[in-house]
Amino acid sequence: MTYHSTTNPRTALVALALLVCLGSPAAHAAGNGTAIGAAIGTAADWPAPGGAADESSFSRLDRINRDNVGKLGLVSYLDLPGEASLEATPLAVNGVLYFTGSTAKVYAVEAVSGKLLWQYDPEVWKHNPDKVGGMNVNRGAAYEDGRVFAASIDGRLHALDAATGKVLWIADTIARGTRYSSTGAPRTFGGRVIIGNGGGDLGMRGYVTAFDAATGKQLWRFYTVPGSPEDNRGNPAMERAAKTWRGEYWKVDAMGIGGSGGTVWNGMTWDPELDQLYIGVGNGAPYDVEVRSPGGGDNLYLASIVALDADTGEYVWHYQMNPREAWDYKCTANMIAATLEIDGNPRKVLMQAPTNGFFYVLDRETGELLSAEKVGKANWAERIDLATGRPVEYPGIRYESGEFTIFPGTTGAHNFQPMSYNPDTGLVYIPYMQMGTMFRRGEARPGEFAFAGMVMKNVALEPEDGKGKLIAWDPVKQEARWQHQQDTLWNGGTLATAGGLVFQGTADGYVTAHDAATGEVLWRFNAGLGIIGAPSSYTVDGAQYVSLLVGYGGSASVMSDLMDAGWKYGAQPRRVLTFGLGGKQSLPPSPGPDMxxxxxxxxxxxxxxxxxxxxxxxxxxxxxxxxxxxxxxxxxxxxxxxxxxxxxxxxxxxxxxxxxxxxxxxxxxxxxxxxxxxxxxxxxxxxxxxxxxxxxxxxxxxxxxx
Ligand code: HEC
Incomplete structure (x- = not known):
């Protein structure tokens, strides 16, 4: 289940997360050698959701570092009344932060003073009141050439003047009366802007749309799963995919709900080096694949990464992580483009830790799988076969012989909260979650949910289930270098910096700086409310700052038994915080967590x-x-x-x-x-x-x- 709107309460369904765990991460060496630190990440500004196009969430700044991080303090804060779940990473351009709130309201805030410069409300309730019925979350804005872009839940893509907040153009990216929604951050790529959408859990057919950044003119659209035979004709990528589906999956029912899914609601990475876009494709719906595609088929391109030609939107390659996806598994996490030395050769790679609990390294020129290992508890596959690229699944996981509790569960081992990559340490910092989901066909009992013949329930079986970890992962050796156990499950994304630090906000309301090499906690700040967004870092007048949004929520509301951190609706203010060396501000007191x-x-x-x-x-x-x-x-x-x-x-x-x-x-x-x-x-x-x-x-x- 995802974190975007279900768009209509009549048909809304609820997702679950469960927990389980399996021992320590596999330590299978996929190669040797070290990472190559090309010009990865950002410097003075933080212009994209993942920092740079590479989505590394890495700042090359080192003014705040291991030695002085103890002097880090709050420089400014701004309350954001009316906001709830805050998932965005603040962009920073010339000292101004740009970010979105829960309903894609766009804010421009002077970082050092915390002064609000302008705000823009897409007023979804006024334009498309039918879209107010879902969970309001938004994962941020994009920036390019003096323009700020954000997508509201009703699928309107808004282009704003960065200086004034005035609307430059608005493009409609979803048809009215459908169950699509939009919650992701757009990405800019060389004068163009791209956005996907949500609704895959309701069977909506996924696609991404690219626009001219200056005019809002649509350039191309790529569908992630096939449509009807007539729709597919003459389109090689769709004709090929259609061969992996059975039944009449493209038919839309009276409620406007189809039967395919595969929405691209979060991760997208632009690769200027190869002029390719990588899109992270979501799960299928209905979840029960025997209902969705009876009798067989891999169901391309569900649960896949697909590479597209950035100019034309044409298919280049794909890698499917879960053939015949059947557990709400999705490849929607962020994808980091880097160059790694593997077996003595520099390889242009794409790295992802999708919800299924493995860490994948792909060759981004060809889509070839280079390595994949478990980052934590994953009981559905023994391993990924490198020769075929396919998982070696355990029997029973497809609930073919009755109830099965799968780890990771529907929320995944890693979700939208970005992981980061530091080329100096060669490590990827993963906000890891441990939990499972019980799946069964048939009727729901109290406390369970049924959707399209599938019953689901969240479970935590072992002491580490229902909890998170910050994992420092070596993508070359495919093993953990260090792990930091957390009490809470649903924590924020990570920021890595050349100062040898990893920053993360957590569900218990703390912002923590870890030593990137060892995981040691070097600095902590009590933000007064749980955090699910990721921090960014940038400079203003030569000084380095770190900013993040504080606003617990997101899918936590539907999984609250596991993600309950005691933050009550409306009890604690939502805020943007900015930290710098010598910062002396403090936050006004607010109620602590209360269970x-x-x-x-x-x-x-x-x-x-x-x-x-x-x-x-x-x-x-x-x-x-x-x-x-x-x-x-x-x-x-x-x-x-x-x-x-x-x-x-x-x-x-x-x-x-x-x-x-x-x-x-x-x-x-x-x-x-x-x-x-x-x-x-x-x-x-x-x-x-x-x-x-x-x-x-x-x-x-x-x-x-x-
Ligand atoms: C899209 C999210 C959403 C959905 C779905 C939703 N609500 Fe609400 N509801 C809210 C919010 C937000 C408030 C608080 C509004 C405010 O503070 O003015 C609220 C307030 C309420 C209140 C008033 C509570 C109070 O003390 O002020 C009631 C009663 C309520 N909802 C019942 C329901 C019922 C019953 C359903 C299902 C049929 C439902 N809501 C579905 C978001 C939702």
């Missing part, structure tokens, strides 16, 4: 027992992606309804659903029949009453601890 639920109840409100079970189903489909799975809203972009006085009484509950406050993210549900509203209300009330200590004086001993 308790302060449920409210009024025994006079009566509910019908028969309403509870159907209410649970409606809630799961329409409300959980914002208010949290199983009513637990920790880390969610919406309040916990068990704690809400508005949700207490049927009249006020119903009024909120009818009137919705779209600007603040609560969709309008005025089409719901009165009995459905009553059933959801009954489920919420029953959930509140189930908690111990409800109506008792709030005192730590009696809080219902999640």
């Amino acid at each position: 308790a639920v302060y449920a409210v109840d009024d025994p006079a409100v009566s509910i019908a027992v028969d309403d509870i079970a159907p209410g649970r189903t409606h809630y799961a489909l329409m409300c959980s992606m914002c208010h949290g799975m199983n009513l637990n809203s920790a880390g969610s972009p919406a309040p916990d309804l068990r704690e809400s006085r508005v949700a207490l009484y049927p009249e006020s509950f119903s009024a909120v659903l009818r009137n919705g406050v779209l600007q603040r993210g609560m969709p309008r549900f005025d089409y719901l029949p009165e009995d459905v509203v009553r059933q959801i209300h009954a489920y919420v009330r029953a959930g509140a009453r189930d908690l111990p200590g409800v109506n008792a004086p709030v005192d730590s001993a009696e809080r219902a601890v999640r």
